[in-house]
Amino acid sequence: MRRTLYDKLVDAHKVCDLPDGDMLIYVDFHIMNEYTSPQAFSGLETKGLKVRRPEAHLSVVDHVNATRGREAPDAASKLLIDNLEKNCRTHGIAFYGLGDPRQGIEHVVVPEQGLVAPGMLIACGDSHTTTYGAFGALGFGIGTSEVEHVLATQTLRYKRLKTMRVTIDGALPPGATAKDIIMKVVQVVGAGGANGYAVEFAGAAIADLDMAGRMTICNMAVELGGRAALIAADDKARAACSGRPHSGHFAFEGETWATDPGAAFDKEFVIAAADIPPLITWGTSPDQSVPIDGRIPQEADMATPKAKSALARALDYMGLKPGQAAQDIPIDSAFIGSCTNSRIEDLRAAAVVLRGRKVAEGVNAIVVPGSALTRQMAEAEGLDKVFTASGFDWRPEAGCSMCLAMNDDVARDGERVASSTNRNFEGRQGRGARTHLMSPAMVAAAAVTGRLTDVRDLMKETA
Structure with missing residues (x-):
């Protein structure tokens, strides 16, 4: 059976089918920040639950902190940061706080630490978790109740999406970048044109991009309305996952993590790279x-x-x-x-x-x-x-x-x-x-x- 990359990733992480047609999926890695996590930890405490796999979670400070200096800009922000640190200490979760040499924006930190690999499923309380699709991984944003659920069980209720492929043919003209590719795609498909879809990006222009460019495209694919964005894992992606502090922690052997030739998509778009200006x-x-x-x-x-x-x-x-x-x-x-x-x-x-x-x-x-x-x-x-x-x-x-x-x-x-x-x-x-x-x-x-x-x-x- 010929399968899309999206279907391979979902199938690899399905725990079981649920009676209502949804499924339960396993989450390889979960990321939190100071803004979206407090209610989830409060829910655990109320229910008397523990974090099931502390080593499969990471917390960073990035949303509310000041960047002029190493502090919170106000008392409310400081409270959010302090609460996250306290909750992580209580549950044994890695915390990259202010002053930590690994601290930064979550979707920048995770790749540079080697915490993403082809074949993974990554969840985070932030819509731009689609970024990890650049590595042939399935990443998506989740809500507060889902954050609580993944902390307690390492699983999520999930509904399979339809599939869309966007092919960018040819080479980009001078001055055009990955940012222009995704802005063009959003323009063509529409801001809500991918609602209910997992979007795969393909074509020569995508293959030519470096990993930063691929991350830019998958990051902004959420502006199409898609809940997942994907690019086939290739030698560039695998090389980018190696030589990092946590490289090799997640490894999924025996699969190419690319769409099978001839696999069908529910919807397709083709855009000529030559037609993409700044x-x-x-x-x-x-x-x-x-x-x-x-x-x-x-x-x-x-x-x-x-x-x-x-x-x-x-x-x-x-x-x-x-x-x-x-x-x-x-x-x-x-x-x-x-x-x-x-x-x-x-x-x-x-x-x-x-x-x-x-x-x-x-x-x-x-x-x-x-x-x-x-x-x-x-x-x-x-x-x-x-x-x-x-x-x-x-x-x-x-x-x-x-x-x-x-x-x-x-x-x-x-x-x-x-x-x-x-x-x-x-x-x-x-x-x-x-x-x-x-x-x-x-x-x-x-x-x-x-x-x-x-x-x-x-x-x-x-x-």
């Missing part, structure tokens, strides 16, 4: 994007009354005009970071643009490496000096920072941010904040020009 979002949903050399849509471009209404609302919130050239949009802030784009490869790409240039007057520019290890690596390469010489604020601590308004990095009402993050919802980076998503290199280009800018133009200047 993109920016203009609206308040990740699927509202245009090429950087394009224009903001007009009502005539919208096919339905619903689309016209969404356009009007987004333009009103974003303070933009129909038909406005994307490169005429000024910015107030530039942010490079988040679980989507804060890895060493992302910092290197931005540094190429920034080297020898200065951040435009009036622009607040911040870069937050995704982990303490990433920061150390970047500083060893001198990337911190490139950022600081250009006028970026190089943050000394890792965390989610300005990706979401949950710490002290909050954009002001009306502030326009060029951002390497994953979501541009209303209020995502602060009440009234206006977010434009793009690649790290494009954020750097916007920072030095003071407006949304085609990075290809800057690349020509330095060629």
Whole structure:
């Protein structure tokens, strides 16, 4: 029987079928952060339950901590962090807290510690757990009650998803990146177009990507509505899992962890890589994007009354005009970071643009490496000096920072941010904040020009 990678992963972890049609699945590894775990531990305590396999869990501090220094920004945040540390100590769970040399954003930390491998099933109370699909593993976000269940039993109730394959044929043109691939996919499939699906990415352009690029794509696939994102495990993926502190802890032999030739998918999309330019979002949903050399849509471009209404609302919130050239949009802030784009490869790409240039007057520019290890690596390469010489604020601590308004990095009402993050919802980076998503290199280009800018133009200047 020819099976998709998704079906192989689910079948390998099924414990049993349940009477209502769902199944019970085994969770190889579970990750927690300070924001989504407190209620789950309270539930265990109320029921008198213990953690079944403490060694199969990891807790990190990343959402609410400050990145300017090693502290919590307020008393409420400190309480969340202290409670997580106490609960982990009580139950014997590994805890990467502030000051720990392994601390950082959960979806950056896990791969660099070697805690992901092809064939695994990973759960976490964070929707962007789809990131681990880059390694041929099944990762997905879970709710608080499910966190409690996996702590107590190492299993979850699960409903099998439908399958979708998105093939990116050919090679990317100059200036386009993995971030542009996934933004294009979200644009084509739609922000909710993959609801109920596990999405597999395939094609030459995907195979050519490094692991950081693959993680970017799987990370943002959740913006399609998909609960799982996958890329077949290959030699790149296996090499990326080796030589890490915990490499070899999880190993699943006897399976290729790739879709069988001829296996059927419920839905398929094919996109030509040559048709993917550097993109920016203009609206308040990740699927509202245009090429950087394009224009903001007009009502005539919208096919339905619903689309016209969404356009009007987004333009009103974003303070933009129909038909406005994307490169005429000024910015107030530039942010490079988040679980989507804060890895060493992302910092290197931005540094190429920034080297020898200065951040435009009036622009607040911040870069937050995704982990303490990433920061150390970047500083060893001198990337911190490139950022600081250009006028970026190089943050000394890792965390989610300005990706979401949950710490002290909050954009002001009306502030326009060029951002390497994953979501541009209303209020995502602060009440009234206006977010434009793009690649790290494009954020750097916007920072030095003071407006949304085609990075290809800057690349020509330095060629």
